Amino acid sequence: DWDGWPDGTFERFFTHEEYVATKKLAVHWTCRTSGGTHGSRDAETWEGGRRSIRYCKGVLVCRGEGCGRTVRSQVLDDRIESQLGNTCECGGRLEHVPCSATHTITIFKHGLAEQNPRSGPLQLLVGVPTLHGPGPKAPDISSVLLNKDRISHELQKVRAEAKSAKGGDSLNFEEFAAFDADNPGLVVHSVVGKVTVISIQQPLMLSELVKETAVTDEPVNGVVSHAAHGFWRQRNCLLMISSAYSRTLRCWLPGILSYTNGATAEHFQHHFYALFKSIAQERARRGWDTSSDEHFGTVVDFSEAERNGFIAAFIQFRQSEGSTRTADDLKAAAEGLLKGCKQHFRSGITRLTWIGGVI
Numbered sequence: 001d002w003d004g005w006p007d008g009t010f011e012r013f014f015t016h017e018e019y020v021a022t023k024k025l026a027v028h029w030t031c032r033t034s035g036g037t038h039g040s041r042d043a044e045t046w047e048g049g050r051r052s053i054r055y056c057k058g059v060l061v062c063r064g065e066g067c068g069r070t071v072r073s074q075v076l077d078d079r080i081e082s083q084l085g086n087t088c089e090c091g092g093r094l095e096h097v098p099c100s101a102t103h104t105i106t107i108f109k110h111g112l113a114e115q116n117p118r119s120g121p122l123q124l125l126v127g128v129p130t131l132h133g134p135g136p137k138a139p140d141i142s143s144v145l146l147n148k149d150r151i152s153h154e155l156q157k158v159r160a161e162a163k164s165a166k167g168g169d170s171l172n173f174e175e176f177a178a179f180d181a182d183n184p185g186l187v188v189h190s191v192v193g194k195v196t197v198i199s200i201q202q203p204l205m206l207s208e209l210v211k212e213t214a215v216t217d218e219p220v221n222g223v224v225s226h227a228a229h230g231f232w233r234q235r236n237c238l239l240m241i242s243s244a245y246s247r248t249l250r251c252w253l254p255g256i257l258s259y260t261n262g263a264t265a266e267h268f269q270h271h272f273y274a275l276f277k278s279i280a281q282e283r284a285r286r287g288w289d290t291s292s293d294e295h296f297g298t299v300v301d302f303s304e305a306e307r308n309g310f311i312a313a314f315i316q317f318r319q320s321e322g323s324t325r326t327a328d329d330l331k332a333a334a335e336g337l338l339k340g341c342k343q344h345f346r347s348g349i350t351r352l353t354w355i356g357g358v359i
Contacts, residue, residue: 004028006103020144020154025105030057030073039106049108058099060084064092121152188256189274196261197270201278208244209255209275210282210295221245222339223255223275223298227263227306237261240271242298268309269316272298276317290321297337310338 002014002022006029019025031054039050060071060083067090074080084094125148127137138145138154145151176198180187189199209223223242231239240258245251256275260267275298280290289295296314300306314334315327323330 017140019107027054027103029099029101030059030075031055031103032057032075040108049106051104051106054103054105056099056101056103058097060094061097062088062090062092063095064088064090067092121148121155124151124155188278189258189270191270195264195266195270197258197267197274199256199258199271199274201256201274205253205255205257206278206282208246208253209242209279210286210288211244211247212288224252225272225275225298225300225306227260227268227303232259234261236263238263238267240268242271242275263303263305265305265308265312268306269312272310272313273316276313280317280321293333293337297339299339307338310334 002018002025004022004027006027014022014025033052033054035052039048057073057075057080060073060080062069062071067088069088069090069092071083071088071094073096074083080096084096086094088094124138125145138151145154173192186200186202187198188201189197191197211221223244225240225242228239228241229235231237238260240260241254242256243252244255246253256271256278258271258274260271276296279296283290283295296317298310300310311331311334314337315330318325318330318333319327325333
């Protein structure tokens with residue numbers, strides 16, 4: 001059992017339940033703690049875990065004759081010096097006895113809150129819903145997590161630590177280069193800078209974007225594009241998805257996915273340009289016509305930025321193909337291909353209705 005007085009040289013594994021129940025392996029010795037910013041709580045082995053080190057600050061001992069009382073020291077050196085300026089209750093002189101012992105704690109593997117980042121305190125208290133009923137719950141970790149407010153407090157700390165360690169959704173160039181090298185051909189378009197857009201596409205995704213014939217009895221032709229908010233940690237970053245209907249699976253499948261660090265027309269232009277290029281290349285590979293504009297029609301969100309991005313991308317795409325049409329002609333053609341999403345249109349009208357009611 002952990003008594004808070006670790007002594008000697010030892011190594012031991014603790015469960016997360018034991019870690020929480022012992023107040024994170026609290027010790028009575030005065031320690032200075034450092035670290036906790038490297039490694040990951042998600043690591044499968046302790047070698048890659050989040051590590052923190054406690055440095056023992058020793059104790060104060062009374063040198064008065066016949067006393068020998070031990071006094072707890074402060075953590076900071078200037079505070080210890082201040083303590084040494086005082087005397088023991090017996091009137092004896094206090095002396096600082098330093099200690100070189102260190103105490104290293106490494107946290108690894110997933111905790112309950114990290115497995116379910118979107119779950120609230122109440123869900124964690126009663127068990128996260130799964131296909132087979134309630135899943136693991138916070139009280140399984142420790143009996144101290146029987147209170148919703150306590151769970152909320154611990155959850156906030158875990159999320160704050162995760163956000164600090166991972167630094168949001170900022171792009172790591174080395175990791176991106178390694179990802180691109182490990183997955184050749186997956187990244188079909190990328191631009192990095194003030195406007196950052198990275199588009200990925202697998203062969204299966206591309207095959208569903210290109211069809212030889214249209215379906216006449218169902219509204220499942222063309223491409224549906226949607227910008228998903230809230231997928232990334234940073235709210236301004238979007239997951240842009242252009243989907244096509246799979247006749248084999250009888251469902252809509254992503255045809256191309258893009259990470260964007262914003263929602264301007266320029267961001268959407270890069271996404272749609274990658275979409276048009278991939279469709280044209282696949283049609284050319286199959287020996288099919290690429291000159292007809294109708295192959296590039298799409299439905300987009302009820303968004304002016306997406307609309308402008310679509311038009312700009314179509315003009316850029318056709319001009320890169322050597323089209324002799326003017327920019328105005330291409331703009332008119334793009335506008336004819338573009339359709340708005342009825343659901344987003346209705347949502348916009350509903351919002352306007354609410355605003356009108358408030359006014």
